[in-house]
Amino acid sequence: MESSKPIMELELEEDKLHYTWKAPVLEKKLTYDVKKCVGCGLCEKVCPVNAISMGPIKDIASGKVEAPYIIIDETKCVACPLCSGVCPSGALKLTLQADFDHPRVKGEISLDKEKCIPCLLCEKICPRDAIKAEVKVKKKEELVKYLGEESWGKGNIKVDLEKCCYCGLCELLCDAIKIEWVDPQPPQLKVGATVSVDLEKCDYCGLCEEICPVQAIKVECVESAPREVGKPVVEGSLEIDEEKCVWCGMCAGACPVDALHVEKPFEGHIYMVQPNECDPSGCKNCINICPVNVVYVAKPPSKDKMGFVEDYCIYCGACEKACPVDAIRVSRRSIRIASVESPWSSMCSEMLKRSLTTYKPPKPKVYHRVVKVEEVEVTPPPPPPIPPTPKGFQRASKALTKLLETITSVQGRILFERGEYKKIASKLEGD
Numbered sequence: 001m002e003s004s005k006p007i008m009e010l011e012l013e014e015d016k017l018h019y020t021w022k023a024p025v026l027e028k029k030l031t032y033d034v035k036k037c038v039g040c041g042l043c044e045k046v047c048p049v050n051a052i053s054m055g056p057i058k059d060i061a062s063g064k065v066e067a068p069y070i071i072i073d074e075t076k077c078v079a080c081p082l083c084s085g086v087c088p089s090g091a092l093k094l095t096l097q098a099d100f101d102h103p104r105v106k107g108e109i110s111l112d113k114e115k116c117i118p119c120l121l122c123e124k125i126c127p128r129d130a131i132k133a134e135v136k137v138k139k140k141e142e143l144v145k146y147l148g149e150e151s152w153g154k155g156n157i158k159v160d161l162e163k164c165c166y167c168g169l170c171e172l173l174c175d176a177i178k179i180e181w182v183d184p185q186p187p188q189l190k191v192g193a194t195v196s197v198d199l200e201k202c203d204y205c206g207l208c209e210e211i212c213p214v215q216a217i218k219v220e221c222v223e224s225a226p227r228e229v230g231k232p233v234v235e236g237s238l239e240i241d242e243e244k245c246v247w248c249g250m251c252a253g254a255c256p257v258d259a260l261h262v263e264k265p266f267e268g269h270i271y272m273v274q275p276n277e278c279d280p281s282g283c284k285n286c287i288n289i290c291p292v293n294v295v296y297v298a299k300p301p302s303k304d305k306m307g308f309v310e311d312y313c314i315y316c317g318a319c320e321k322a323c324p325v326d327a328i329r330v331s332r333r334s335i336r337i338a339s340v341e342s343p344w345s346s347m348c349s350e351m352l353k354r355s356l357t358t359y360k361p362p363k364p365k366v367y368h369r370v371v372k373v374e375e376v377e378v379t380p381p382p383p384p385p386i387p388p389t390p391k392g393f394q395r396a397s398k399a400l401t402k403l404l405e406t407i408t409s410v411q412g413r414i415l416f417e418r419g420e421y422k423k424i425a426s427k428l429e430g431d
Contacts, residue, residue: 008074019072021079028079029095031379033074038291039069042105042355043083043092047202051076052083058402061285061322081344082351088246088265089291090315103348105355106338107265107314109240110418115259116235117127117213121167122251122260123186126294130244131251135236137172137211140316143230144205153224155204159195162221163216165256166192168210170217173232176201177208184294186309189250208233214257237324248292262328266315268332270308277307284330286319295319303417331357402428 006023019030025121039060044052044132051073059065081102083375085096088105121132170177180193191413204221213233286306287295292314298307306328317330335356337349406412408426415424 001057005077007219008077008390009076009077017068017072019074022076027097030072030077030084031093031095032067033091033093034430036089037069037291038089038091038316039176039321040088040291040318041070041321042086042316046082046086046351047080048075048080048351049076049285051078051219057289057321058285058324061289062283063288070301081348085348085412086352086355088152088314090243096260100342101340102338102342103339103345103352105164105265105335105352107245108261108263108338109239109242109247109252110243110261111240112259112261113237115257116238117169117211117234117257117259118238119234119256120172121165121191121254122238123252124166124168124181125186125189126253127248127250128244128246129368130241132239132241133236135168135172137169138233139232140174140176140205140207143207143232144203145228145230147226147228150225151203151227153203153205153221153227155219155221155223156206157197157199157202157208157220159197160216160218160419163193163214164195165214165216165254166191166195166285167213167256169213169232171196173211174202174208184293184346186294189254189293189306189309189312189417205229213431241317243288246291246314246316247295248314250292250312253311263336264314265336266332266355267317267334268330268409269312269332270310270315270328272304272306272327273329275304275306278323278327279297279325280305280323283324285322285324289318289322291316291318333358355401399428 004024006021007290009020010020011018011020015034017032017034019032020366021030039057041054041057045056053071055067055069055071056065058071060067081094081096081104084092085102085104088228094102106361117135120133120135123131129413153160166179168179171179176198178196178198179189179197184191187199200299201270203224204219206219206221207229209215209217209219211234247262249263249264252260252262267330292312294309294312296307296309298304311429313331315330317332320328320330332355335353335383337352339345339349342348350362407416408425412427414423415427
């Protein structure tokens with residue numbers, strides 16, 4: 001006879017671990033993508049059966065070892081949806097046979113296509129490679145038509161690097177402009193180091209000034225050969241991969257035309273608690289592990305050794321887990337849960353709230369029922385009748401009273417102590 005007890009099977013596939021939970025009438029699969037995991041430990045926090053534990057996260061962050069950030073005990077795991085629901089990077093995914101979804105901690109990203117130029121900035125600044133920009137700009141040679149054989153211009157051009165957002169449109173437009181692209185580093189998070197202009201190629205047509213969305217380029221044409229200058233044309237679109245997006249908001253913060261809007265999954269605060277214990281010259285664990293690259297070495301006069309760009313921090317807590325001296329604290333104060341209609345929606349949502357630092361379990365509900373009692377006027381029963389005095393009662397009562405008086409008198413006590421009971425009796429009879 002086939003056993004009805006559920007079994008768990010583990011299957012390895014390159015950088016993925018598949019945990020398949022099988023029962024006679026239900027099958028569930030939990031997939032752990034090692035490459036996507038950021039080591040935040042939120043799954044460990046909400047697991048109801050303590051099936052998840054952290055790997056050697058401090059050594060992994062320091063580069064000493066290569067190992068998965070978390071360890072799943074398949075003998076305990078029941079393939080519930082909680083770890084999948086709280087995972088900010090999509091490293092854990094639950095697949096069910098039935099077409100059911102479950103609540104999950106989820107941010108939101110939206111694009112206003114009417115405002116979007118588009119440009120290259122959001123793609124280059126995204127720390128998770130979740131945005132791909134398709135941008136087509138008509139080249140300057142197509143827009144500037146010289147009316148004779150000569151093609152030249154004289155003037156001045158200036159790029160204000162303080163204003164420049166490094167959208168990349170000017171470089172796409174004109175071969176005379178080159179941007180030195182760099183990986184964005186906190187706290188500035190700029191994708192470019194500088195913009196240079198080859199004055200031998202520039203003819204001061206002014207198209208770069210017109211195409212710049214932040215007015216960082218100023219062009220003055222003093223003299224030029226006869227020409228006609230058209231309008232710059234930008235075409236394209238953005239593709240946002242929400243499987244990769246962690247809703248840090250970096251793209252929205254950098255967008256020069258406010259075309260992107262992001263709501264983060266968590267709100268909170270990150271801070272140092274033991275800055276004197278921190279050694280940023282010898283340890284970069286928090287910098288190495290941060291999934292959105294917002295941790296940096298703070299400069300004087302800051303008293304803290306490390307700084308954080310809180311506008312884009314997702315408060316996952318990976319840096320806190322990786323710190324070898326316990327010098328960082330991440331406080332999650334609010335949570336955004338994308339709810340769904342399912343039998344377990346309310347229960348799962350409550351369990352996901354355990355990832356909050358401020359979480360307090362709800363008080364148990366006590367069943368009670370209010371009963372309204374109608375007041376009824378009650379007439380008390382009449383008192384019982386007084387029974388008639390028995391025959392001889394008055395005589396017996398008088399005799400007992402006389403006896404009590406006699407034996408409590410001085411003479412009576414003396415006779416009683418001497419044992420002269422007959423005299424007592426005769427006294428009573430005489431009276």
